[in-house]
Amino acid sequence: MALEPVPTVTGRAVFIPGADIDTDRIIPARFMKCVTFDGLGEFAFYDVRFDEHGVKTEHPLNDPRFAGASILVAGVNFGCGSSREHAPQSLRKYGFNGIIAESFAEIFYGNSTTLAMPCVMASPADIVAIRDAVEADPTTEITIDVTNLRVRSSGGLDIPVTMPESAREALLSGRWDPIQELLDNDSQIDAKAVELHYV
Amino acid sequence: MGKSLFQKVWDAHTVGTIADGRTQLFIGTHLIHEVTSPQAFGMLRDLGLKVKFPQRTFATVDHIVPTIDQDAPQDPLAAEMMQALRKNADDFGVTYFDLASGKQGIVHVVGPEQGITQPGTTIACGDSHTATHGAFGAIAFGIGTTQVRDVLATQTLALEELKVRRIEVNGDLAPGVYAKDVILHIIRLLGAKGGIGYAYEYAGDVFDRMSMEERMTVCNMSIEGGARCGYVNPDAKTVAYLHGRPYVDMSDFSATAARWLSFASDADAHFDDIVRIDAADIEPTVTWGISPDHGISISENIPDPATAKTPLEKASIEEALAYMKLEAGTPIKGVKIDVAFIGSCTNGRISDFREVAKYIQGHKVAPGVQALVVPGSQIVAIQCEQEGLPEIFRAAGFEWRGAGCSMCLAMNPDKLVGDQLCASSSNRNFKGRQGSSTGRTILMSPVMVAAAAINGSVADAREVFTLEAAAAVA
Numbered sequence: 001m002a003l004e005p006v007p008t009v010t011g012r013a014v015f016i017p018g019a020d021i022d023t024d025r026i027i028p029a030r031f032m033k034c035v036t037f038d039g040l041g042e043f044a045f046y047d048v049r050f051d052e053h054g055v056k057t058e059h060p061l062n063d064p065r066f067a068g069a070s071i072l073v074a075g076v077n078f079g080c081g082s083s084r085e086h087a088p089q090s091l092r093k094y095g096f097n098g099i100i101a102e103s104f105a106e107i108f109y110g111n112s113t114t115l116a117m118p119c120v121m122a123s124p125a126d127i128v129a130i131r132d133a134v135e136a137d138p139t140t141e142i143t144i145d146v147t148n149l150r151v152r153s154s155g156g157l158d159i160p161v162t163m164p165e166s167a168r169e170a171l172l173s174g175r176w177d178p179i180q181e182l183l184d185n186d187s188q189i190d191a192k193a194v195e196l197h198y199v
Numbered sequence: 200m201g202k203s204l205f206q207k208v209w210d211a212h213t214v215g216t217i218a219d220g221r222t223q224l225f226i227g228t229h230l231i232h233e234v235t236s237p238q239a240f241g242m243l244r245d246l247g248l249k250v251k252f253p254q255r256t257f258a259t260v261d262h263i264v265p266t267i268d269q270d271a272p273q274d275p276l277a278a279e280m281m282q283a284l285r286k287n288a289d290d291f292g293v294t295y296f297d298l299a300s301g302k303q304g305i306v307h308v309v310g311p312e313q314g315i316t317q318p319g320t321t322i323a324c325g326d327s328h329t330a331t332h333g334a335f336g337a338i339a340f341g342i343g344t345t346q347v348r349d350v351l352a353t354q355t356l357a358l359e360e361l362k363v364r365r366i367e368v369n370g371d372l373a374p375g376v377y378a379k380d381v382i383l384h385i386i387r388l389l390g391a392k393g394g395i396g397y398a399y400e401y402a403g404d405v406f407d408r409m410s411m412e413e414r415m416t417v418c419n420m421s422i423e424g425g426a427r428c429g430y431v432n433p434d435a436k437t438v439a440y441l442h443g444r445p446y447v448d449m450s451d452f453s454a455t456a457a458r459w460l461s462f463a464s465d466a467d468a469h470f471d472d473i474v475r476i477d478a479a480d481i482e483p484t485v486t487w488g489i490s491p492d493h494g495i496s497i498s499e500n501i502p503d504p505a506t507a508k509t510p511l512e513k514a515s516i517e518e519a520l521a522y523m524k525l526e527a528g529t530p531i532k533g534v535k536i537d538v539a540f541i542g543s544c545t546n547g548r549i550s551d552f553r554e555v556a557k558y559i560q561g562h563k564v565a566p567g568v569q570a571l572v573v574p575g576s577q578i579v580a581i582q583c584e585q586e587g588l589p590e591i592f593r594a595a596g597f598e599w600r601g602a603g604c605s606m607c608l609a610m611n612p613d614k615l616v617g618d619q620l621c622a623s624s625s626n627r628n629f630k631g632r633q634g635s636s637t638g639r640t641i642l643m644s645p646v647m648v649a650a651a652a653i654n655g656s657v658a659d660a661r662e663v664f665t666l667e668a669a670a671a672v673a
Contacts, residue, residue, distance in 0.1 A: 019515050020391050020490045024629045028636070029608045033263060033276035035237035035283050037344075047636035052617070075511075077392035080425065081629060082608075083327040083341035084235065106395055106427050107327060111343035124511075166359055169219040178357040179246070181217045182349055188214050189251070189355055192225045196211060198255060198354075 005174040006116050006146060009098040011070030013142040014060050015131040016045075021074060022081035023108060027090045029082075040086055041093030065138040073130050073142075074101040079108025088112040098144045100151055100161065102127055113167045116176045118146050120161035126151075133157055146171050201465025204319075204432055205363045205398045208338045208462060212321045214355055221357040227320035227337075229256040229350045230306045231293070233263060233284040234610065235325030239347035240287040248352040253292035255354060257315055260284055260297060261305045263610045266573050266600035270298045277611065291351070304576020304602045307331035307544040311415065312578050314444025318433035319462035323350055328544045328626065330421040333430030334414035335437055336462055338398070340428040361427065362396055362471035365464075367403035370478030375661040377554075378413035379546060379624070379644035381405065383484040385417075386424040387494035389474065394426025397471070400464065401431050405478050411440040412550040419545045420626050423491035432463035483660060486628045486642040487531050488519030493628070495531060497647070497659045503527040522630055523639050524618065531657055534641070537619040539570040539652035540633075541597075541645045543607040546624035547575030549582045551645045556591045558646060558664040564596030565655030571613060572597045573605040597652070609634025622651035 031043040049059045056062045072091065078101040079087060088111045091099075099112065099119045112119050122130070133153050134140050141154040144161070146168055152158045170176045193199045202210070214223040231239075236258070243250070250256060263277040272278045288295035296302040296309055303309070307328055310316040318336035322329060327341035342356065349356055366385060386393075399421050406414060414431045421429030438456045441447050448455060482496035495501070501520070504527060507513035520527055525534065541547075541555060552574065564570045572592050574580040580602055583589055589599040606613040607625035614634025615621055621633055621640050628640040641657060650660035660666060 017514075018518060019511060022490075022627075022629045024608075024627070024632050028631055029262075029610045030634070032234050033274070033280060033610065035280060036241060037238055047631045052636055077395070077425065080391060081327065081422070081627060083325060083329075083343055085238075085325075085343035085345060088343075103392060103395065105392070105425065107341055107343060107422075111345065114343065114345045164359060166219040166221045170221075173218065175217075175219055177345070178217055178219075178221070179349055179352065182223060182353040182355050182357060183248075185215055185223060185355070186353075188223075189225065189353060192212070192214050193252065193354065196225065196227065198225075198227050199252060 003174040003177055004116070006118055006171040006176065008143055008145050008147070009071065009118060010141055010143040011097060012066070012068060012138060012140065013071035013073050013130065013134045014066035014069035015073040015134060016060055017075065019075045020077045020080050023079055023084050023087035024081055026079065026087040027084065032084060032086050037086065037089040040090035041095070044090040044094040068095070070095055070097045071142045071144065072096050072099045073127060073134070074099065075127065076102040078104050080105035083107040085111045088115050088117060092117055100127070100130060100144065113170060113176055116171065118144050118163070118171055120144055120149070120151065120163050122151060122159060122161045126159040129157060129159065200469050201467040203363045203400060203464040203468040203470060204336055204430060204462050205338060205361065205400065208319055208321060209360060217357050221359055223355050224321060224358050225355055226323045226350050227255065228315055228322045230310055230322065230324035230329070231256060231258045231347065232306050232326065233260050233280045235344050236287065236347055237280065237283045238344045239351060240291065242345070242348040243351055250291040250293060250351045251354045256293045256351065257310070258284060258288050258293050258295040259303050259306050259309050261604050262608065264603040265611045266603055266605050266613055269601045273612070301577050304579065305544045305547060305604055307419065308547060308575035308579060311335065312444070312576060314441050314447040317441065318437055318459035323356060327422040328419050330428045331415050331419040331544055333418040333421065333428055334411055336430055336433035336459070338428055338430065341422065361398045363400055364394070364397045364472040364474060365400045365402055365470040366474045366476065368405040368476045368478055369403040370405065372405060372478050372481060375483055375646070375666040376481050377644040377646065378409060378416040380481055380484045382417045382420040383486070383494045383642065384481045385476065386420065386492050387484065388476070389424055391423065391490045391492040392425045394421065394424040397426050399424065399426040399429035400470070401429060406431050407434070410550060411436055412548045415548065416545055420491065423626055433459050483644065483647055485531055485647065485657060487523065487525060489522050489628055489630050491626070491628060491642065493519055497532055500528050500530055501525050532659060534657045535620065536568060536622045536651050536656055538615060538621040539568060539648050540606045540621055540623040540625065541648050542571070542573030542575065542605055543625035544575065545626045546645045547573060547579065549579050551624070552583050552588050553586070555645050555649045556588045558666070559595040559649050559653070560591055562595050562653045564652045568652055568655055570597040570652040571600060571606060573600045574602045576602050606633055608632060622648045622657060624648050
């Protein structure tokens with residue numbers, strides 16, 4: 001089942017400050033009372049975008065200069081906590097196509113890759129450089145180049161980034177959703193189930 | 200060179216390698232609940248797929264279930280999710296421990312008590328606290344909903360192999376220091392992101408002496424340290440706990456037990472990292488901030504951003520103190536609380552309630568404090584009733600509720616209001632975690648929660664109660 005390869009993603013970017021941004025912050029639990037992922041976009045970062053009276057806060061996602069940004073830039077351990085796929089689903093539906101951070105929590109990372117949303121890691125200094133570039137000129141276009149593991153900006157930034165080779169390969173080959181490959185090994189699965197006394 | 204338990208289980212369950220280089224890993228047991236499974240069943244229907252091994256998936260309802268009038272949620276969305284799970288379990292032939300079964304509860308409490316959780320197996324669930332099952336020497340981890348689909352359709356997952364860090368804790372825990380304090384201490388030392396890329400093996404005589412339930416408390420919070428899974432090697436206690444449980448095949452139990460024990464890490468196993476901790480350094484530990492690694496001992500002061508070593512750490516402390524409305528450099532002891540919560544997959548088992556009940560008799564919850572007790576499962580609740588524990592809790596001013604996740608993540612009606620501060624035996628102190636966007640959480644052991652409830656403020660349980668050293672439990 002070949003899907004669309006994701007060699008690059010390009011768009012304007014927004015920096016969301018803070019370490020250890022957890023998946024409860026990305027999508028508060030009360031919005032998970034749903035039986036589909038449709039409609040989660042409007043609730044991304046809801047409790048930090050709105051105060052308890054429903055009034056918009058000074059969160060970067062409320063800053064009109066960053067409206068329409070599709071690349072999220074963040075710090076360390078982004079997406080930690082709950083395994084809820086609702087978190088990357090809500091970011092995807094909010095309009096994000098890629099994330100650049102110092103580091104990611106593992107479950108969030110895997111969930112994002114499966115949604116064809118590349119997540120790349122950059123050094124702390126390079127995160128600051130990207131932040132400064134987009135805050136100085138929010139119209140700056142940022143490209144995540146999955147093929148060459150670089151992040152470039154329309155303003156001339158060109159920095160190295162990393163990602164696990166398996167995620168890179170999955171995105172480049174259009175195999176970011178592994179279901180067909182898993183299904184293809186049906187006979188080996190049956191053999192393993194018997195070998196391990198599971199059936 | 201010998202192998203670690205992780206390596207043995209991983210190798211045994213490897214089906215093959217997929218094109219991107221990841222391992223296709225067989226998942227022995229799949230646990231599902233109402234929140235992260237409906238979309239996965241939707242995907243199966245869209246793709247026209249069946250559940251490959253329906254007998255290897257077990258469902259229960261825990262996240263959104265109310266703790267009062269459990270089968271009649273007032274919230275129509277909660278009712279819809281419970282109905283969806285019923286329909287999905289029926290349509291696909293999956294065993295469902297529903298509210299009428301007498302076996303419903305938090306998925307990580309139900310698995311072990313049914314004997315579904317077994318050593319040397321792989322266990323996946325759309326819930327990050329699946330590492331709890333590692334207490335039995337299983338490799339157990341949380342997955343996303345698309346992966347729930349993968350397990351339903353193929354009983355396998357595409358995964359990257361983890362490194363293994365052995366965390367050895369040796370020595371004696373002082374009275375009043377519990378399994379919860381041990382894991383909060385570990386997370387404090389290694390950080391909330393310290394475990395990324397690792398499975399944690401908990402070893403040393405402290406874990407050897409722990410009961411299975413205490414081991415579950417420790418493994419449960421591996422993810423709070425960034426580790427996707429954590430485990431304790433199976434031993435005689437593991438075998439004794441599982442003996443006679445409903446899903447344990449008793450036909451040749453000694454052979455089964457021998458096979459389970461064979462998965463334990465070899466004496467000369469390779470570990471990618473080893474950390475050694477002295478049990479004597481561990482004190483009753485509480486959190487002060489908004490990440491589980493924001494931990495201090497009960498006798499310490501709240502950190503001061505002025506003493507931070509890096510600008511990032513300074514900003515992180517300032518953000519946490521502003522949210523928690525706490526003052527830098529002041530004692531955590533004495534901070535006023537509004538709510539006390541005892542329950543969750545971390546600390547909602549029979550031993551937790553027994554331990555608290557030992558000390559609260561003759562005490563009263565402080566005026567103005569709401570104190571909630573939520574058993575982890577219906578079986579735990581029945582056991583508590585047989586032992587007369589609900590009466591003890593009620594007499595001390597606690598509310599005794601029905602089983603579920605409740606105020607750990609507040610997807611049901613049990614929520615903080617405004618900026619209420621909760622002393623909680625749960626696992627996460629994230630901003631807004633307990634149902635109010637300004638609500639505040641301080642994590643601690645159940646006995647410490649009880650002490651805080653009685654004092655009306657964060658307290659040292661050793662000063663509120665006369666605590667005994669934890670007895671070694673068989």
